[in-house]
Amino acid sequence: MKQLFFAILFLIATVNVSAQDTEQTTSQEVQIGDVLEIGRPDAPSYKYIDFPRPNFIIKRGGIANYKRVEGNKVVVTSIKEKKDGTLKVKIKRTDGRRFFGSHPVVSADLENALESGELRRI
Template identity: 60%
Template sequence: MMKYAIALLFSVSVLNAQDSLTTSTNVSVGDVFEIGKPETNKYKHIDFPRENFIIKRGGIANYRRAQGEEVVVTAVKEKKDGTTEIKIKRNDGGRFFGSHTVVTADFNEAITSGELQAL
């Protein structure tokens, strides 16, 4: 009988943990965020272009300049795997690195890692 009780408690805890993993995305077009500091040298969840593409388009590849920039959500897309992909542009109308106007980001992962911060 004790085995059944332990199995029941384990299954309830697993189901409760899976329920807490699902997050509701309350992001819409026009929301303003700030780009935060990445955990490593490069941004993992904000899809900035690689350095060689920035240089080819005449920009300066300095990822530290992106920190603190206010960005506006221009598009929100729910993917089949449940992630929310957003497109962001700078709030002042400028270009990222002097070459790209819009970049994409995985919203949930970028918020949890601190790469995007709500204002």
């Protein structure tokens, strides 16, 4: 009975360790200079890409049209790990233009944005 108990405990421990390893490697694969594509959000607005609110876009002379952002190719300019373990990346468009005509760089929560489909690898 003890052997069965230890065998099940060992199996659960190895599954947990391997699950943690795969979780870390997906976030480590993205490096500075990698090209990603902005996808369609699940909700009406982007949740994990920190686009500015429409009033800030309009104040800076831009046009607040979130539908035009979908499909743009972006490059990762910086990666920062926060205290809670999440990775924040700054992205800019590959063609050199600004988002909405007003913001050159936006930030995003990398892991959640990749998982939800807001950002896709190319």
